[in-house]
Amino acid sequence: MSMKLKATLMLVSALGAAQAYALEPVKLGFIAAQSGPLGVLGAEQKRGLDLALEALGGKLGDRPVELYTSDSRGVPGTAVQEVSKLIEKEGVDVITGGTASNEILAMVKPISKAGVTLVGSNGGPSPLAGKECNPGYYSVAFQNDQWSNGMGTYMSDHGVKRAYFIGMDYQAGWDHVGGAQSSFKGETVAKVFTPQAQLDFSAELAQIRAAKPDGVFAFYPGGAAIAFVKQYAQAGLSKTIPLYSNAGLVDTLFLPSFGDNAVGVVISSHYSADLDNPANKKFVADFQAKYKRDPSSYAASQYDAVMLIDHALRAVGGDKVDKAKLRAALATAKFDSVRGAFKFNTNHMPIQNIYVQKVERDKNGELTLRLLGVAQENAADRYAQDCAMSK
Known part of the structure; x- marks a missing residue:
């Protein structure tokens, strides 16, 4: 050189x-x-x-x-x-x-x-x-409704004719319950919201038992999620009335806290480790x-x-x-x-697939979320038309 x-x-x-x-x-x-x-x-x-x-x-x-x-x-x-x-x-x-x-x-x-x-x-x-x-x-x-909108579609496509909707009384609870209800094609038996600090759901579970729906959609995050799922199973409802939700209720992060109480719960999410x-x-x-x-x-x-x-x-x-x-x-x-697949809608919310997963035990006996498939492809939210950025 x-x-x-x-x-x-x-x-x-x-x-x-x-x-x-x-x-x-x-x-x-x-x-x-x-x-x-x-x-x-x-x-x-x-x-x-x-x-x-x-x-x-x-x-x-x-x-x-x-x-x-x-x-x-x-x-x-x-x-x-x-x-x-x-x-x-x-x-x-x-x-x-x-x-x-x-x-x-x-x-x-x-x-x-x-x-x-x-x-x-x-x-x-x-x-x-x-x-x-x-x-x-x-x-x-x-967008909050996306997860649950996909689950409402899944419930309709899998034999749920009468559904009971319940969730925490705040913005995400309203959005998730509303999202599931908006895409569900069957009968809404009830739509109930409970206080953010509530951890005892015995009264609500008794009402669900009496209503005899084909399925329950529930949205609770954090500690309330663990309490609801545990009490739902202990009340014997999980054996007769399937529980549906999204990753806000049951996610990989919380699986060890649920034990067998969460087995069989079906959720929707925009993500799966699989x-x-x-x-x-x-x-x-x-x-x-x-x-x-x-x-x-x-x-x-x-x-x-x-x-x-x-x-x-x-x-x-x-x-x-x-x-x-x-x-x-x-x-x-x-x-x-x-x-x-991922891109932004005109309102800066995602357009993406919504996946369905089920809580099961794997071959080693560990709780896992098994990917069942896609509930909605390239799902957009229902509010974009009201956004000024979309005009």
């Missing part, structure tokens, strides 16, 4: 290193319920975040990452206070996470007003899918190696959210993070989702 060529290559290498060094770090804010009743969900979201950043070598869009984490506790007021700190004190470029629908509803306006974007990794409240849709909010996970695509195979293998179990939908959605942000930043380029360009790029950024 000539001295001149060697000198030229060294100059090019030095310029490349200088350019990489000139790229400002991306300040990533992560907010989730890391304590309180929904803390177990936020902790799983954090696992998905950590695994994605590890897979990307600690960078987003080839930029070093400065990560700032906040605990919303699943409380709307706390969530607003924490995002204010992320924006005003830390100066974050983009925020991801969000655990409960009611906290997401509270956070979106102040985040968007500041010119920052929330890339949500759990939930998709119906108001934000319709008339209150916001260009500063993307739900990478699902999905056969390269991105999911890598994700599941990495998750199993680190955490010794299959990942849940909460971890999968947060993993996808980070991958989306990475691809959007690559598309935007530039020495500095342009928040406005990043927001726009998120809508069309292409990435390999662990769930397979």
Whole structure:
């Protein structure tokens, strides 16, 4: 190699290193319920975040990452206070996470007003899918009704003629129960909502027994889910009346807590660890190696959210993070989702397949969610037509 060529290559290498060094770090804010009743969900979201950043070598869009984490506790007021700190004190470029629908509803306006974007990794409240849709909010996970809309279809297609609907009395409960009911073609025996703090369902279970439906759709998250499923089985109802729900009630994350009480429960979700695509195979293998179990939908959605942000930043380029360009790029950024086919609707909610799974014991006697098939292909939510961004 000539001295001149060697000198030229060294100059090019030095310029490349200088350019990489000139790229400002991306300040990533992560907010989730890391304590309180929904803390177990936020902790799983954090696992998905950590695994994605590890897979990307600690960078987003080839930029070093400065990560700032906040605990919303699943409380709307706390969530607003924490995002204010992320924006005003830390100066974050983009925020991801969000655990409960009611906290997401509270956070979106102040985040968007500041010119920052929330890339949500759990939930998709119906108001934000319709008339209150916001260009500063993307739900990478699902629109709340999507999961349950798929289950309503599945119930209709599998012989349920009379259904009893029950759920927790808050935004996600209304959305999930409403979603299942909207696609169910049979008779609605009853639609009941119970207080968020309620953990004793003996009265409601007695009413279900008396109503004698062909199936029950129930939506409860966290500790309430464990209590409901356990009491449903102990009341003997699981032997005569099938229980249907979604990953909000029974997910991989909670299986050890249910024991035999959950066997036979059928759920719907946008994700399954059994999905056969390269991105999911890598994700599941990495998750199993680190955490010794299959990942849940909460971890999968947060993993996808980070991958989306990475691809959007690559598309935007530039020495500095342009928040406005990043927001726009998120809508069309292409990435390999662990769930397979994925794209955003005009209201920034996903269009995706909804899968059906059943709780069973595997050949080793361990509880598992067996993938049964697809309830709905390329499912969109029913609120997009009311979103101003869709006009």
